[in-house]
Amino acid sequence: LSFRNPRHATRPQLLLLLAAFLLPFLLNMPYLFRLMPHRHINLTLFGFFFSSLLISAAMFRYKLLDAVPLARESVIEQMPAGLIVLNDHDRIMDLNPSARSFLCGQNAGSSVGEWIGRSMEEAARSLPPLLNLIGGPSNASAEFTAGGRSFQAAVHALRNPSGHPIGRYLLISETTAERRMQYEQRRLEERNELLLNHANAIIYTPLTSQWLRQ
DSSP states (O other), X not given: OOSSSOOGGGHHHHHHHHHHHHHHHHHHHHHHTTOSSSXXXXXXXXXXXXXXXXXXXXXXXXXXXXXXXXXXXXXXXXXXXXXXXXXXXXXXXXXXXXXXXXXXXXXXXXXXXXXXXXXXXXXXXXXXXXXXXXXXXXXXXXXXXXXXXXXXXXXXXXEOTTSOEEEEEEEXXXXXXXXXXXXXXXXXXXHHHHHHHHHHHHHTSHXXXXXXXX
């Protein structure tokens, strides 16, 4: 994190943490350099006390511990790839806007609540390749087309801390642009090969080959 140019939302948190870190050291300096009128007085304990208050303010007033979940939620909500979380019965537990847009087509105005609890078989009934992928083993991938667009999907297992499977998650990425580039590249290579073969045929006609022998 940058203290010189922090984001506005995290500025109070950073300042409070910096003050909580420096306060015990600053209050300990007079004792170390014997600047106090009474040498047996040490203000370091007061520094730790006020530091705990500052950290508490950063945690509860400015939601210090909510920064990571907020960032994670923002990334998942804004990622271009569709993410669908399924339980062990292949029912939708969560999905991001890209996944809703993919399942709804262009009509992506539905909310998350309308999809939670629905079976994947019902949600993707018009997408047999996706249903085949879900019906197969975990950690598999497939490519398919839908609505004139190309997609790549991959399904992965979700496990609890003990390693037992508790569900799966599905990632869906659009590859239409990549497919078009590959198609254009193949066409260009085929055209170049055709031109090269045609040029060779012109050079090695019987008349030119006899002229070259002379």
